[in-house]
Amino acid sequence: MLSASSFGNSKEVKAAKIIKNANKVEDAFTSRGGMEGWTRVSYIIDKDGTTKDIVVFDYSGKDRYVTKATKLVKNLQYSPALINDKPVTSAQILFVKHTYSEAGHSEGSVTPAFAKEYQAIIDALTSPSANMPSIKISIDELVEDHTKNLNEHALAAWLKSIYYYKNEDFLEYMRQSQITVDLYEYLPIAILAKSTVNLFQSQLYYGNFKGASETLARMGSVDGLNLSQQTHQQFADALKASKATESSNVTKGQLSSLGAWSQAYEFSTFKVDVSQGSVDSVELRCNDYQQKYVEGWENQIDFPAQTSDCILLIRGDAGSTFDILEITS
Incomplete structure (x- = not known):
């Protein structure tokens, strides 16, 4: 989700990039004749290029893929994001496709x-x-x-x-x-x-x-x-x-069956209004800034000055719906 962008008027941001993938090609699954699936993962890339704070927030319904996705992300090594050539922490969202061999392509066909x-x-x-x-x-x-x-x-x-x-x-x-x-x-x-x-x-x-x-x-x-x-x-x-439009300062979302939601985000000041269910925490994952809120998110959250390429991670009860409201004054 990161991209090269201007950071303020004088700071240049370069995105983190994968430089090593230590995941090994695995044998085909034997359970039920072989199965494939997918996961959606949010995580932090540290200043040394290692990954941490890995959260699988959506998946195709098989718990083993949560474990596999977590392991996969742990085995990725990045060149970290840079601001004026200085390494900083950053955030990423990854859609992982789990194939029979984990070689990156599916050998299956519709039965x-x-x-x-x-x-x-x-x-x-x-x-x-x-x-x-x-x-x-x-x-x-x-x-x-x-x-x-x-x-x-x-x-x-x-x-x-x-x-x-x-x-x-x-x-x-x-x-x-x-x-x-x-x-x-x-x-x-x-x-x-x-x-x-x-x-x-x-x-x-x-x-x-x-x-x-x-x-x-x-x-x-x-x-x-x-x-x-x-x-x-x-x-x-x-x-x-x-x-x-007048409604452009509202983003609507829903927590997955894993009780989480994550998305790239651009508002500078906002609050989260829960319309159904319950939200436990709201987390900002930006270039060189991460912060988790377990309270106060229903009133106001401010992005620090000069943050960029931010991702929101919201967690709570599965299926909960909410509005993210930009505060403009």
């Missing part, structure tokens, strides 16, 4: 059993008389019984995004759209195109402008999307217009 159940759920979702509780059960069974590789995880996330949209659970719809897009190389191009637009629009709606900017950049870089310059400009204009 006939998955394809059959997937199509049945698609048909049910597009039916005028869709029975949403029954469809939810079918999706859960599909994930538990037949989703074993990243191709299937990508399609299952796509199914879930449709379900949650129709069920008007739009925060979960945005999450599933994000998972779908993050697994872009395992998707048919038509589904990827729809998912990317869905994600972009939901990010605008919920005030995640940093994420929307990243999604827009991805639209222009993924082979096969063939986004025209005119279309790209239309999306860029939509992002600019959303930032200019």
